[in-house]
Amino acid sequence: MLDIKNYWVIEIAGVEVWITESIFNTWIIMAILITIAIIARIKLRNFKEIPTGFQNLIEAGVELFDDIVTGAMGNKLSYVAPWFFMVFVFVFSSSLFSAFGLRAPTADFATTFALSMVTFLMMIFMGLRHRKGKFLKSLFEPNFVFFPINLIGELAKPVSLSFRLFGNVLSGTIILTLWYALTPRIFQIGIPAAFHAFFDAVIGFLQTYIFVIISLMYIKEAADG
């Protein structure tokens, strides 16, 4: 239930690399998303000034997300929108992925921790880029005695960000696994659909939105002060 299955062990330069279920599922999602992106690129080759049909759909999606980012961060910092669009699509599609009875990659702490570490590095990088010395000085506010507390506060951000997404997805996975394991066969037809709709679609969308919005808030806090 909680164990992540291990498919293959590859040795690269003497180091064992475990290809686990979550890595494999990540590859499947990546393949699907890359295929969709390539199809969209080919379809948008004859770019029109006045959008119709398919182009309209894509533009509406991108514009909606741009509005969210601009509303959360302001015009100056909204150039991070493409990365967070990717995060949004990846995390949401991996939540939907568990609706097919497979394990979502975000139910593995490594995936969510990697995503939140990127947010953490972006926080540091953009703080140094936009505020330079003031960003480092903000760690010593209001007094240099508070440096350890501020440091722990900064380090807690990626941890809480990753635990929130991981815990929510994992709790849905556990509840569904319990349902599949403990109920008789008759109750496994139709009824899990409601669970999947709630835990994978609703909670998945909400947590994805919250992950992106809180990442944006952290970055704006670091970059704008």
Add this chain to the structure above:
Amino acid sequence: MEQGLATIISAAQIGAAIALFNGAFTTFGQAKIVAQAIESMARQPEATDDIRSTMFIGIALAETSGIYGLLVAIIMLFANPLVSIYINFVS
């Protein structure tokens, strides 16, 4: 050996139950956030969209402690480190 293991496992189960109990307080805090948000939506219907997005962020931040409790309970139940420590200690 068996009795000690049983004691450790039962203590871990009780610990997991206590860790999950903080869900009560988390839910209480979330209910307070939503109640206040609905109140301000009723007072200012034109600001509904802003209030709603802020409310979701607040709910998510309040949920963090509940998630921590859940993770502690999961570790206690499924990946208990104490059992292996005890087995190593005995053997």
